[in-house]
Amino acid sequence: MKKIPSSEITPEHVYRSRRSFIKTLGFVGAGAAVLAACQGKLPEETSAVSGGGSTQADKLTSYEDVISYNNYYEFTTNKTGVVSLAEGFKTEPWTVEVGGLVNKPGTYDLEKIRSGFQPEERIYRMRCVEGWSMVIPWLGFPLSELLKEVEPTSEAKYVRFQTVYDPDQMPGLSNTYFPWPYIEGLRMDEAMNDLTILSTGLYGEELLPQNGAPIRLVVPWKYGFKSIKSIVKIDLVSEMPVSLWMAAGPTEYGFYANVNPNVDHPRWSQATERRIGESGRIPTEMFNGYEEEVAGMYEGMDLVEYF
Numbered sequence: 167m168k169k170i171p172s173s174e175i176t177p178e179h180v181y182r183s184r185r186s187f188i189k190t191l192g193f194v195g196a197g198a199a200v201l202a203a204c205q206g207k208l209p210e211e212t213s214a215v216s217g218g219g220s221t222q223a224d225k226l227t228s229y230e231d232v233i234s235y236n237n238y239y240e241f242t243t244n245k246t247g248v249v250s251l252a253e254g255f256k257t258e259p260w261t262v263e264v265g266g267l268v269n270k271p272g273t274y275d276l277e278k279i280r281s282g283f284q285p286e287e288r289i290y291r292m293r294c295v296e297g298w299s300m301v302i303p304w305l306g307f308p309l310s311e312l313l314k315e316v317e318p319t320s321e322a323k324y325v326r327f328q329t330v331y332d333p334d335q336m337p338g339l340s341n342t343y344f345p346w347p348y349i350e351g352l353r354m355d356e357a358m359n360d361l362t363i364l365s366t367g368l369y370g371e372e373l374l375p376q377n378g379a380p381i382r383l384v385v386p387w388k389y390g391f392k393s394i395k396s397i398v399k400i401d402l403v404s405e406m407p408v409s410l411w412m413a414a415g416p417t418e419y420g421f422y423a424n425v426n427p428n429v430d431h432p433r434w435s436q437a438t439e440r441r442i443g444e445s446g447r448i449p450t451e452m453f454n455g456y457e458e459e460v461a462g463m464y465e466g467m468d469l470v471e472y473f
């Protein structure tokens with residue numbers, strides 16, 4: 167194996183060497199294992215995407231790009247400016263309050279999250295509504311595991327998520343154009359879908375602030391803005407939550423926000439996307455390539471009306 171100077175050992179290097187080691191044992195994780203079984207050996211530079219059928223292989227976005235090109239408006243709307251403004255963001259102590267229409271509301275601190283849930287690797291395609299995308303090896307656990315613990319009542323129809331509101335640490339909150347705090351929501355079946363995870367890490371490392379540390383949502387078949395960062399509150403509710411983006415631009419951002427190449431944003435096409443770190447554009451897939459797993463939830467729904 168090629169020697170890498172220690173100064174250049176990024177989590178990506180460590181992650182890749184560990185993965186190739188695991189590969190020789192014939193196991194990379196559920197999604198990849200299926201692909202490996204079908205095709206024999208995985209090409210070094212591609213990775214099986216979790217879900218989205220067993221035949222797709224996508225190149226991972228580099229660790230450097232994943233941690234330096236971000237949308238996190240509580241810090242700044244400048245994608246390459248988040249990293250420096252978020253440096254040193256305090257993520258400990260941290261608690262996530264889980265309540266609303268549940269039998270067993272709970273306060274989850276990081277210790278309780280770490281000991282209660284086992285993170286697994288999920289390689290997901292992520293598609294930003296602005297037309298760029300990444301392929302990220304997340305670490306996380308299904309949101310359904312947490313929701314089952316708190317026992318939603320029969321009145322619970324939606325899940326509402328809220329990001330921390332901390333003006334002392336987040337200079338972007340002074341931008342009064344946005345109705346802070348950042349809010350997002352999912353319908354109950356979407357929240358319970360196995361693809362929906364709470365992520366605490368990526369590339370085998372703990373999440374950095376710019377990616378939503380210490381815990382964020384990841385919903386790979388929806389536009390990136392649904393994957394809300396740095397969550398402090400999760401409520402089970404009976405009415406459809408109004409997200410920050412719905413409040414800021416109701417004609418441009420709907421509640422569902424499913425990736426759909428056939429439904430354009432009012433100001434641009436959604437037919438293609440640019441993979442960060444690669445050249446040119448590629449076609450955007452229905453439900454971001456996760457049609458098999460999620461299309462059933464929207465059967466009979468007009469996806470133009472419910473955008």
Ligand SMILES: Nc1nc2c(c(=O)[nH]1)N[C@H]1C(S)=C(S)[C@@H](COP(=O)(O)O)O[C@H]1N2
Nearest residue numbers: 236237238239294329348377390391393395
């Ligand atoms: N709280 C909060 N969550 C957020 C955002 C944000 O501005 N604030 N941006 C969203 C958007 S538009 C995208 S594309 C993804 C980007 O995630 P990443 O920076 O980890 O790639 O985070 C989403 N989650």
Ligand SMILES: [Mo]
Nearest residue numbers: 294295390391
């Ligand atoms: Mo986005």
